[in-house]
Amino acid sequence: MIEDxxxxxxxxxxxxxxxxxxxxxxxxxLDWLAWCLQNESDKPNWAPFLYSETKGSGKSTLCSLVARLFGEENTVSQNNVDKLSGRFNAPVLTKKLVICEELNLRQDSPQGNALKTYLTESRVMTERKGQDAETVDHCCCFLFTTNHAPMWIEPEDRRYYIIEFDHDGHAAGPRAEEFSALVGRLVEFMEDERAMAGVYRALMERRLSNGFSAKTLNVERDGTEIMRRIHAASEQTVRAQLRELLDDRGQHVVPEGEVVKLIREELGQNPNSTRHIMIEMGWSKSKVKWGGCEYARAIWVRDGYWVEQGRVKGPGHYSQPISEHLAGARQPGAAAPGLDVCVEAPLY
Incomplete structure (x- = not known):
């Protein structure tokens, strides 16, 4: 960049x-961008995630602008995260800026889990072709884009700051021609070294907003409207699927360990918010003895039912031993660890 x-x-x-x-x-x-430029030897623990349902909204153009500020030699751009999450990822992790466009993952996928590691950990395992894998320090900052609402992001995830590009200059919008002309002028602007040096200098001299942290993202305080919609929809989907599954099985009590198993294996979701989901469904948790065990185990009980002396009880004089009830709720051929075996269930 031009110094003066x-x-x-x-x-x-x-x-x-x-x-x-x-x-x-x-x-x-801009606070995030300025911090990354001002602290090139350090890394942020969260990343901006640009989302728009429509095409031609300028996400890629913004990525190009950011890449010019870091420099071509310090930037790598890719579609999705295949190179980043692949075996030979060293060429990616040696760059300062990593741009991943059209990011679309499954919740709890191997690629998503790898991305979590790179976003939060400063020491990671890397490998180059023909060389042994090694643990190295990295200081990457990441920038993501997508045209698909990232429903795979878990509620309360602090790694992604989702920004919706919902202006009316997109390809089918009423200001499309105006925006297209602006993008054209920006492309020319980015070819001007002195002009880009002015932007770089503005960011290097920027005073960060009070309360800004590149290490921690407060999703309650700083979450965007699209983040709140995505998080709420994600929780509602898991809750509805779990309620339907338990209703189909006619299950009025369920051990804590099996709730975790159902969410992870049957629904393919992350079980970290088990307690939150069950409470919102109206279930309550107790610690009771059943199945011949001498100690109490954690078990969730449906609203309107209760457990007493090893039995499930409910409306209409309903009463059944817990072990029988759980055995009847099992799906054919499915393993059900922790239902009758005396194993302490994890408390989430």
């Missing part, structure tokens, strides 16, 4: 004002 350039946003500022329709999201993104 004065801080100036120029056309880049016009572009940012257009694509960010909410000031607080623009400021948080």
């Amino acid at each position: 350039a004065s801080p100036a946003w120029g056309v880049a500022g016009e572009f940012l004002d257009f694509v960010f329709t909410r000031r607080e999201e623009r400021e948080r993104f």
Whole structure:
């Protein structure tokens, strides 16, 4: 970059004002970007995630602008995370800026779990072709884009700051021509070394907002509207699926360990929010003895039912031994560890 350039946003500022329709999201993104440039030897623990349902909204253009600020030699851009999560990932993790476009994963997938590690851990395992794997320090910052709502992100996940590009300059929007012209001017602007040096200087001299942290993302305080919608929809989906599954099985009590197993294996979801989901479904947790065990085990009980002296009891004089009830709820051929065996269930 040109050393004597004065801080100036120029056309880049016009572009940012257009694509960010909410000031607080623009400021948080710029705080993140400025911190990453000002602290090149350190890494943030969360990443901006640009989402738009429509095409032509400027996500890729913004990625190009950010890449120019870091420099081509310090940046790698890829579709999804195949190179990043693959075996020979060293060429990616040696860059400062990693851009992953069209990111679309499954919840709790191997690629998603690898991404979590890279976002939060500063020491990771890398490998180059023809060389042994080794643990290295990395200081990557990540920038993601997608045209699909990232429903795979777990509720309360603090690694992704999702920003919706919902301006009306997208390809089918009423201001499409205006926005297209602005993008054209920005492309020319990015070819001007002095102009880009002005943007770089503005970010290097930027004073970060009070309360900003590149290490911790407070999703309760700083979550965007699209983040709240995605998190709520994710919880509602798991809750509805689990309720339907337990209703189909006619199950009025379920051991803690089996709830975890159902969510993970039957529904393919992360079981970390087990307690939250069961409470919202109206179930309550007790510790009771059953099946000949001498100690109490954690078990969830459906609303309107209760457990007493090793039996499930409910409306209409319903009464059945817990072990019989659980055995009757098993699916044919399915293993049911912890139902009759005296094993202490994990408490989540």
